[in-house]
Amino acid sequence: MKNSTTSGAGSLYVVATPIGNLGDITQRAIEVLSNADLIAAEDTRHSSRLCQHFSINTPLRAYHDYTDQAQTEAMLDLLNGGKNIALISDAGTPLISDPGYRLVKIARDAGIKVVPVPGACAMAAALSVAGLPSDKFCFEGFLPAKAGQRLNALQVLLDEERTMIFYEAPHRIIDSLTAMSEVFGADRELVLARELTKTFETLISGAATEVLAAVEADHNQRKGEMVILVKGCEASAKQLDANVEHMMRCLLAQLPVKQAAQIGAEITGLRKKELYQWALDNKDD
Numbered sequence: 001m002k003n004s005t006t007s008g009a010g011s012l013y014v015v016a017t018p019i020g021n022l023g024d025i026t027q028r029a030i031e032v033l034s035n036a037d038l039i040a041a042e043d044t045r046h047s048s049r050l051c052q053h054f055s056i057n058t059p060l061r062a063y064h065d066y067t068d069q070a071q072t073e074a075m076l077d078l079l080n081g082g083k084n085i086a087l088i089s090d091a092g093t094p095l096i097s098d099p100g101y102r103l104v105k106i107a108r109d110a111g112i113k114v115v116p117v118p119g120a121c122a123m124a125a126a127l128s129v130a131g132l133p134s135d136k137f138c139f140e141g142f143l144p145a146k147a148g149q150r151l152n153a154l155q156v157l158l159d160e161e162r163t164m165i166f167y168e169a170p171h172r173i174i175d176s177l178t179a180m181s182e183v184f185g186a187d188r189e190l191v192l193a194r195e196l197t198k199t200f201e202t203l204i205s206g207a208a209t210e211v212l213a214a215v216e217a218d219h220n221q222r223k224g225e226m227v228i229l230v231k232g233c234e235a236s237a238k239q240l241d242a243n244v245e246h247m248m249r250c251l252l253a254q255l256p257v258k259q260a261a262q263i264g265a266e267i268t269g270l271r272k273k274e275l276y277q278w279a280l281d282n283k284d285d
Contacts, residue, residue, distance in 0.1 A: 006111035010037070010084040014104065016093040016119030019225070020197035022053055024120045030054050032117050036086040040075060042099050046090050063087070064099040072103060079112045086117075091225075093121040097141040097167050123165050126193035126227035129203060130163075133232065137163040143176055150176065154183040159274070161232040168226045173215060180230060181208040189231040195224040240278055244268055248275060252283050 013032050018024040033039060033056045040063035041047035047060055063071065079085060089098035107114055127134050140157070143150045143166060157164060168176050173192075180190065191205040192215065202221065204214050208230075215221045240248065247267065251260035261276035268275075 005113045006080065008082055009110075009112050010079045010082050011113040011115050012079060012104065012107045013084065013086045013115045013117050014094050014100065015086045015088050015117040016121065017047075017050060017088050017091060018197070019091045019120045019122050019125065020195065020201075022050070024197060025050075025054070026117070026119050029117050029119055030056065033058060033086050033088070035084070037083040038075075038078065038085045040085055040087045040103065042089045047088060058086070063103065065102055067102075072106060075103060076106055076110060076112070079107060080110065091120075091122075093119065096121055096123060096139075120197070122167070122193075122196055122225065122227050125196050126191070126229055127163070127165060130191040130193065130229045131205065132163045132189070132191060132229055134163065136161075136232075137165060139165045142167050142169070143172075143179075145172065147175065147179070150179050151183060154179055158183060159233050161234075163232055164230040166228040166230070168228055170222050170224065170226065173222055173226055174212070176228065177208065177212040177215060180228070181212055184208060184230060184233075191229040192221070193227040193229065194221060196227070198224070200224065240275075244270070245278075248279060249282070252279055257283055 013036060015029050015032055016026075017029065033051070033054075036058050039047065039051070039058050039060045041060050042062075042064050044060040044062050050056075051058070051060065063075065075085060087094050087100050087103060089100065092098065094100040095104065104114055123139055127137060138160065140153075143153055166176070177192075180188070186209040187207045189206070190208050190211055191203060192211050194200075194202045194204075200220070204211050204221065206214075244264070248260060248264050251263055255263070257276065257279045261272050261279050264270070264275045265272040
């Protein structure tokens with residue numbers, strides 16, 4: 001358990017920055033960036049433009065998850081010496097498919113105070129306007145670049161009932177939408193949110209094949225920052241393995257739905273909720 005902080009040490013601030021529209025930065029973020037002793041940035045050239053826009057003169061130093069150990073230890077030394085460091089990524093909230101985990105983890109392990117400065121996040125912005133269920137969702141980040149690994153990653157999510165959120169690069173958007181159509185089905189509802197908060201912000205929603213066709217037909221829809229949101233699987237749409245289905249039918253012939261689902265879950269290792277829903281849908285067959 002890590003509750004105490006190192007006496008006399010500085011703080012590590014994890015600062016969210018705009019994902020496009022500079023007006024989305026918070027006043028607190030500007031104050032923290034201005035008052036920090038150092039800004040650890042994913043790309044100093046990119047972040048220097050943000051700092052110039054808001055007249056922030058704090059020194060910048062490059063930091064990403066591939067930074068060598070010596071650089072990470074140097075930042076830890078600064079924190080232990082009482083310096084305050086603000087961690088930012090190129091856009092949005094650090095660590096959300098962006099660098100920063102190593103520094104945050106090492107700082108916390110060393111008893112350094114780590115302070116969130118919340119703000120823009122592409123994942124949250126996309127979910128808020130997608131029109132898909134938002135009470136439960138899962139963030140999957142970027143899919144693997146290789147076709148086989150991408151399909152395998154999606155297969156694992158085939159029975160996921162929560163809204164799924166992915167980030168994707170422009171040069172892989174066609175491949176990912178195609179794979180989603182193959183794995184989740186041509187009619188699975190999804191939303192492509194592109195260039196959020198920027199001039200050419202667009203939202204395309206519909207069946208997987210419809211969104212894929214729209215992107216294939218318009219080259220402009222293959223540019224910029226992209227978030228893909230996929231509606232979760234309907235519980236009643238799930239298919240059981242033939243052997244499991246036979247077992248469940250035998251159980252239902254002798255037992256109430258709840259008890260059949262409980263025993264079926266214990267035997268197969270599947271979720272009781274899944275088997276219970278299947279039993280409700282099939283008990284009168």
